[in-house]
Amino acid sequence: MKIIGRILIILAVALIVVGAAYAFVQTDMAAQLLPGGRGGEFAEGGFPEGEHLDRGARPEFQEGNFNGQPPQGEFMRGGRHDGRSGGTLGFFSFLSMGRHLLTIGVIVLVVVMIDWLSSRRKRRVRIAE
Amino acid sequence: MQLARKKTSRTKINFLIDLIIFIVFLVAMDPRLTGIAIHEWLSIAFGATIIVHLLLHWQWLAATTKRIFSKIATQARLNYILNTLFFIDMTLIIFTGLMISEAALPSLGIRFQPNFFWRWLHSFSADLGVYILGLHVALHWKWVVNAFKRYVLRPFPFPAIRLQKKVQA
Numbered sequence: 001m002k003i004i005g006r007i008l009i010i011l012a013v014a015l016i017v018v019g020a021a022y023a024f025v026q027t028d029m030a031a032q033l034l035p036g037g038r039g040g041e042f043a044e045g046g047f048p049e050g051e052h053l054d055r056g057a058r059p060e061f062q063e064g065n066f067n068g069q070p071p072q073g074e075f076m077r078g079g080r081h082d083g084r085s086g087g088t089l090g091f092f093s094f095l096s097m098g099r100h101l102l103t104i105g106v107i108v109l110v111v112v113m114i115d116w117l118s119s120r121r122k123r124r125v126r127i128a129e
Numbered sequence: 130m131q132l133a134r135k136k137t138s139r140t141k142i143n144f145l146i147d148l149i150i151f152i153v154f155l156v157a158m159d160p161r162l163t164g165i166a167i168h169e170w171l172s173i174a175f176g177a178t179i180i181v182h183l184l185l186h187w188q189w190l191a192a193t194t195k196r197i198f199s200k201i202a203t204q205a206r207l208n209y210i211l212n213t214l215f216f217i218d219m220t221l222i223i224f225t226g227l228m229i230s231e232a233a234l235p236s237l238g239i240r241f242q243p244n245f246f247w248r249w250l251h252s253f254s255a256d257l258g259v260y261i262l263g264l265h266v267a268l269h270w271k272w273v274v275n276a277f278k279r280y281v282l283r284p285f286p287f288p289a290i291r292l293q294k295k296v297q298a
Contacts, residue, residue: 018224097162103260104259
């Protein structure tokens with residue numbers, strides 16, 4: 001019973017976040033936030049024919065550039081949500097995963113270094129006192 | 130003795146759940162790796178695992194929430210703020226993912242109007258999630274290292290230690 005109550009609390013907080021996001025979409029500010037400041041029919045409805053995303057968005061989403069050319073390089077296999085055929089266990093997918101892992105690793109390294117340096121400084125001050 | 134064993138198994142469960150969440154997050158971050166259907170179902174399961182993670186840390190969550198506006202350690206406050214941001218971000222990732230679902234919800238007969246903003250927000254919050262996850266892991270790095278040593282590098286205690294524990298019990 002206690003666990004169900006806790007789950008309901010978590011879901012209620014999540015619902016508040018979702019509600020806020022949903023309310024935000026209804027405002028003009030949401031449209032201005034989009035890359036290139038597009039909104040209007042894009043925010044409310046679908047995409048214009050032959051155009052899926054604006055510049056600045058994740059390239060994995062793009063299914064082609066604005067000249068109608070297929071995506072190049074890493075994203076040649078198709079859009080981010082183009083895995084309908086069942087996924088492509090290719091080198092680039094692992095490269096992308098490695099990139100995320102590297103980003104996390106760098107952040108951890110920086111924070112741990114800062115923590116280590118500050119604790120060393122504190123220890124020195126304590127010894128000096 | 131029983132209490133100590135209980136505490137250890139709790140840490141083990143926490144470590145296992147956290148490890149699963151971490152791996153699933155990395156895999157779900159790249160739908161091309163799995164395909165869109167697995168990406169969506171995996172992300173839904175990921176949401177459920179986050180609830181389990183929060184339930185396992187409920188005592189800390191409740192205690193810190195009560196004391197957040199009073200005097201608490203800077204690290205605990207920082208942790209709380211970061212975790213709140215992380216929760217909001219994860220909720221947005223999952224919610225926007227459901228709103229632009231191409232496989233999971235349509236298979237249940239639910240379809241939403243395509244919305245450019247949800248797509249953008251899904252992408253933005255997912256990218257942001259990588260950085261917040263990095264900070265989250267960094268703030269718990271000591272625990273991660275200790276748990277990794279305990280359960281991955283040395284999962285079984287040496288026979289001598291086991292014998293010593295038996296004698297103590």
